[in-house]
Amino acid sequence: MTNAYVALEGGRVVTARSRAPGRAHGELVFTTAYTGYEESLTDPSYEEQVLTFSYPLIGNYGVREERFESDRVHPRAAVARELTDDVAAWLTEEGVPAVDQLDTRELVIAIREEGAMKCGIAAGPDATPEAALEELSACVSMSDHTEIGEQVTVDSPVAYNRDGDGPDVALIDCGAKGSIVTSLIDRGATVHVLPCDTTADAITELAPDILFISNGPGDPKNFEAAGELVSTFAGDIPMAGICLGQQVIADALGGDTEKMTFGHRGVNQPVRDLRSGQVLMTTQNHGYTVSDPGQLEVTQVNVNDDTPEGLDSDELNIITRQYHPEANPGPEDTLGFFDDVVALSGSTKAVSSAD
Structure with a gap:
């Protein structure tokens, strides 16, 4: 079901599946880590970023609070090839949009070739490509986040x-x-x-x-x-x-x-x-x-x-x-x-x- 959109710097919009609803924007980056999704998602260093997981399945060993690195999820949104229901439920509870069922290999290659880029995300029943593009237009560079x-x-x-x-x-x-x-x-x-x-x-x-x-x-x-x-x-x-x-x-x-x-x-x-x-x-x-x-x-x-x-x-x-x-x-x-x-x-x- 296509009810999520990821707008990339330059204007291209990628379709995806919504796993946690909402709208967000941030710098699109990727991690090659194949374990530790709980630690990554609660790492304050990901503040104001949209985290893409290059490993295809995220959530295969559940969600346990004792693994958290802080008291909340810090990326503005999460992107994966496939997110389990446990992780989707956790991100929904945290109010952090999440999408899957898109080609994360293509995203990672784009980031490697073009660099970390601005992006906008819209996910949920009412999501539209235009909403994702609106989020993209609101995104600023990491160096501009002075506070x-x-x-x-x-x-x-x-x-x-x-x-x-x-x-x-x-x-x-x-x-x-x-x-x-x-x-x-x-x-x-x-x-x-x-x-x-x-x-x-x-x-x-x-x-x-x-x-x-x-x-x-x-x-x-x-x-x-x-x-x-x-x-x-x-x-x-x-x-x-x-x-x-x-x-x-x-x-x-x-x-x-x-x-x-x-x-x-x-x-x-x-x-x-x-x-x-x-x-x-x-x-x-x-x-x-x-x-x-x-x-x-x-x-x-x-x-x-x-x-x-x-x-x-x-x-x-x-x-x-x-x-x-x-x-x-x-x-x-x-x-x-x-x-x-x-x-x-x-x-x-x-x-x-x-x-």
């Missing part, structure tokens, strides 16, 4: 594991996945999750052992407050960053970032460590990358396109990673990153877990 951090950050500071025997970590929440907090707590850290507009005075008052800039959606240049924290405390407080956090730190320390053609989104991205020569399999979700590392040293690169995947500075006591060491889902090759983060503080109290 996107406010959509995904905590409203006020929250502390976890106050009785931990490891360092105090100030986690600047630019759209942090829940498993980042869990990974730090598992190593004994006390984690203070702070809004993305936290001021330098607030950090001074908290006096953390480590400043951690999280992952998040959109253009890193729009997270000015987080960048100011990096500029203010670099060399004084040890720092770490994941994904957008790496980009924010590089930008703040004399480097630069740029938008990628279609980004890296999946659970099998190969990364080479330049010091050891080891190749690690990683989980990734980003559409921007570091083009100039500034004061930082590139220590890891993507095997496929040589983009920076790890930046370090022994002098400034900083380590960052472009991929997601916490995975969930994905390979566990890089879990040791969190041991390195905890060790930044020089704390002997922290409990290190094996890779």
Whole structure:
């Protein structure tokens, strides 16, 4: 039954089947992950995007809340070759439009060749191609979402594991996945999750052992407050960053970032460590990358396109990673990153877990 339409940048309209009704628009991107649809759909890094799954069947092991990375679905809409009833019901409850029964291979090829693109979606009994085109006309580029951090950050500071025997970590929440907090707590850290507009005075008052800039959606240049924290405390407080956090730190320390053609989104991205020569399999979700590392040293690169995947500075006591060491889902090759983060503080109290 054709009762959904996907309007692509340029004006082409693709017909589909409605699985969760509604209208939406956003940047059309794809993930190659074949598991972890619950984690992907609740990842704040997908805010203001329309997520296409390249794997053909999404929902084959149900929906379980304990796998969620946040408290809601973040993509504006979901697209798949086939969605199960469980996932369709979940997205309907969340008010997130979803469509299937279209050629996702064709969509993925279009994104790879033309780049991530604007799109509009209309789904449900009253959906029309014109409605999808109206949504497309309302779509803006990701870099124009200047206040996107406010959509995904905590409203006020929250502390976890106050009785931990490891360092105090100030986690600047630019759209942090829940498993980042869990990974730090598992190593004994006390984690203070702070809004993305936290001021330098607030950090001074908290006096953390480590400043951690999280992952998040959109253009890193729009997270000015987080960048100011990096500029203010670099060399004084040890720092770490994941994904957008790496980009924010590089930008703040004399480097630069740029938008990628279609980004890296999946659970099998190969990364080479330049010091050891080891190749690690990683989980990734980003559409921007570091083009100039500034004061930082590139220590890891993507095997496929040589983009920076790890930046370090022994002098400034900083380590960052472009991929997601916490995975969930994905390979566990890089879990040791969190041991390195905890060790930044020089704390002997922290409990290190094996890779």
